[in-house]
Amino acid sequence: xRDKVLEVKNLTMHYTTRKGPVYAVDDVSFYxxxxxxxxxxGESGCGKTSIAISLLKLLPDNAEILSGQxxxxxVDLVPLSEDEMRRFRxxxxxxxxxxxxxxxxxxxxxxxxxxxxxxxxxxHLSDEEMHARVDQLFELVGxxxxxxxxxxxxxxxxxxxxxxxxxxxxxxxxxxxxxEPTTALDVIVQDQLLxxxxxxxxxxxxxxxxxxxDIAVIAExxxxxxxxxxxxxxxxxxxxxxxxxPVHPYTMGLMSAFPSIVGPKRELTTLPGEPPxxxxxxxxxxxxxxxxxxxxxxxxxxxxxxxxxxxxYVACWHPGGEG
Numbered sequence: 001x002r003d004k005v006l007e008v009k010n011l012t013m014h015y016t017t018r019k020g021p022v023y024a025v026d027d028v029s030f031y032x033x034x035x036x037x038x039x040x041x042g043e044s045g046c047g048k049t050s051i052a053i054s055l056l057k058l059l060p061d062n063a064e065i066l067s068g069q070x071x072x073x074x075v076d077l078v079p080l081s082e083d084e085m086r087r088f089r090x091x092x093x094x095x096x097x098x099x100x101x102x103x104x105x106x107x108x109x110x111x112x113x114x115x116x117x118x119x120x121x122x123x124h125l126s127d128e129e130m131h132a133r134v135d136q137l138f139e140l141v142g143x144x145x146x147x148x149x150x151x152x153x154x155x156x157x158x159x160x161x162x163x164x165x166x167x168x169x170x171x172x173x174x175x176x177x178x179x180e181p182t183t184a185l186d187v188i189v190q191d192q193l194l195x196x197x198x199x200x201x202x203x204x205x206x207x208x209x210x211x212x213x214d215i216a217v218i219a220e221x222x223x224x225x226x227x228x229x230x231x232x233x234x235x236x237x238x239x240x241x242x243x244x245x246p247v248h249p250y251t252m253g254l255m256s257a258f259p260s261i262v263g264p265k266r267e268l269t270t271l272p273g274e275p276p277x278x279x280x281x282x283x284x285x286x287x288x289x290x291x292x293x294x295x296x297x298x299x300x301x302x303x304x305x306x307x308x309x310x311x312x313y314v315a316c317w318h319p320g321g322e323g
Contacts, residue, residue, distance in 0.1 A: 003033060003034045004031045004032070004033055004034075004071075005032050005033065005034050005036075005072070005073060005174050005175050005207040006031060006032040006055070006070070006071065006072055006093075006175055006207065006209075007031045007032075007071040008028060008029055008030050008031070008051075008055070008068070008069070008071075009029050009068055009069040009071070010027050010028070010029055010067060010068040010069070011025055011027070011028045011029070011051070011065070011067075011068035011069070011070065012025060012026055012027055012028075012065070012066045012067045012068055013025040013050060013054045013059070013063060013064065013065045013066065014063070014064060014066060015060075015062050015063050016062045016063075016064070017062070017279070019279050020279050021279075022278045022279055023231050023278060023281075024047045024050035024063075024231050024278065025050050025051055025054055025231055026047075026231040026232055027068075027232070027305075028047075028051060028068075028231075028232070028233045029068075029233070029305060030226055030233060030236055032175065032207045032208075032209060033207065034174075034205065034207055035201075035202075035205040035206065035207060036207055036208075036223050036224070037198075037201060037207070037208045037209075037210060037221055037222050037223050037224075038207075038208070038209050038210070038222060038223065038224050038225070038226065039209075039210040039211075039212065039217075039218035039221065039222030039224070039225045039226065039239070040209065040210070040211045040212075040218075040225075040226045040228055041212060041213065041214075041215055041225060041226070041227055041228070041254075042213065042227055042228035042229055043213065043229070043275055044213060045275060045278075046228040046229055046230060046231065046275065047228050047230075047231045047232075048179075048211045048212075048213075048228050049098075049179055049211060050063075050231075051228075052095065052177045052179050052209070052211055054070070055070055055077070055093065055177060055209075056085075056089060056093060056095055057077060057078075057082075057085050058095075065078055072088065072092060072093060072174070072175065073092070073174060075088075086120075087121075090117050090120070090121050090168075090170070090171045090173065091121040091122075091172075091173060092173055092175070093173055093174065093175045093176075093177070094167075094168040094169075094171065094173040094175075094176050094177070095168060095176065095177040095178075095179065096161075096164050096165050096168050096176065096177070096178040096179065096181050097164065097179055098179045098180040098181075098183050099183075103164050103167075104152040104160065104163065104164065105152075106151065106152055106153060107151075108151075109148070109149050109150060109151055110147075110148055110149075110151070110152060110155070110163045111131070111134050111148040111149055113167060114134050114137065114163075114166060114167050114170050115130050115131070115134065117167060117170050117171055118130050118133065118170050118171060121171045133170070134148055134166075134170075135148070137166040137169055137170060138166060140166070140169065140200060141162040141163075141165050141166045141169070141196060141200070142162055142192070142196050143159060143162050143163065143166070147159070157185055157189070158185055158189040158192075158193060161182070161185065161193060162193065162196070165178075165181070165193075165196075165197065165200075169200070169204075172204075173206070174206070174207060175206070175207045175208070175209070176206060176207075176208050176209075177208075177209045177211070178208060178209065178210050178211065179211045180211060180212055180213075181193065181194075181197065181210070181212075182194060182212075182214075182217060190217075194217065194220050194221055197221065198220075198221055208221075210222055215254065215255075215258050216258075218239070219239060219243060222239050223238065223239060224236060224237065224238050224239060224311075225237065225238075225239050225242040225243075227242065227246075227248065227250065227251045227254070229250050229275070229286060229287055230275055230276050230278060230281060230286040230287070231278060231281075231286070232286060232305075232315060233305060233315070234248045234250055234251070234287065234305075234314065234315045234316065235247065235248040235250075235313065235314045235315070235316075236312075236314075237309075237311065237312035237313065238311070238312070241309075241312055242255075243255060247308055247312070247314050247316065247319040247320040248287075248314050248315070248316045248319065249291045249292065249293055249316065249318070250271075250287050250290075250291075252321075253269070253271040253290075254271075256269040257269060257270055257271065271290055272290055273289055273290040276289070282299075283299065283300060284297070284298050284299045284300050284301050284302055285298045285299075285301075285302060285303055285315075285316070285317065286302075292321075293318040293321050294318075295317065295318070297317050298317050298318070301317075302315075303315045303316050303317050
């Protein structure tokens with residue numbers, strides 16, 4: 001097993017709303033090894049992005065981490081103050097946000113924004129070294145350095161996304177979180193960008209967390225995959241195991257609904273029903289109202305997230321449909 005860059009233990013976070021608390025991240029545990037890429041996949045509203053903003057502690061005013069640990073290289077981020085967290089963001093952990101245009105300031109050039117991050121976290125670099133590093137970062141993500149003094153609105157969607165990746169890389173973090181990094185890009189640019197991200201990760205031996213509802217994206221870039229459902233992490237294993245040997249009924253349903261361009265034709269199946277309302281989630285396993293294998297224990301008691309096989313974890317009373 002690789003050295004753990006990140007270890008999340010029993011993380012619980014909720015949003016306070018007028019109707020009551022919403023537990024978007026509920027008792028979630030996982031780790032990310034050095035140089036490893038971990039994908040988080042699931043339906044919209046399952047808690048993927050809530051995990052990301054919790055790791056960075058970029059929570060909105062109505063959100064709060066209630067319990068658990070976020071260990072980054074052994075340091076628990078949960079109790080740190082905002083001033084202390086600023087020393088970790090960008091330098092130790094950074095993020096590629098979903099909406100690249102919104103992540104960039106429209107009144108500053110792209111180079112100015114990248115240099116601003118370096119000035120805060122790498123003050124030992126001279127101005128010349130910072131400008132040279134911007135050139136290197138542009139080349140690394142596949143952008144011509146000649147465009148570095150342009151403004152975000154002068155970039156195409158793919159160029160903006162590459163610029164955001166360059167910014168995330170600027171301070172050489174140990175871990176990068178990529179939240180839907182290819183949203184709104186056409187499939188050709190998406191493929192190019194994913195390959196570039198993978199190459200950069202291998203070249204720099206960085207740890208990465210990919211967040212997406214697109215199973216194809218997760219399959220292409222991840223070493224291990226975690227499947228989220230209604231605020232819970234229900235299964236985590238190697239990408240091969242998740243795609244070829246899933247054991248949680250929800251994961252099995254996702255794989256059955258996913259079309260393939262190789263192999264014989266098969267009829268796709270759909271999951272019945274809808275995800276639960278997290279203001280009033282069902283008792284026991286939150287997936288039981290949609291599960292073919294549900295029994296009385298599924299409706300009464302929440303399953304623990306345990307190791308089913310070596311490095312294959314699942315939260316289910318009947319993994320693989322077992323009785």
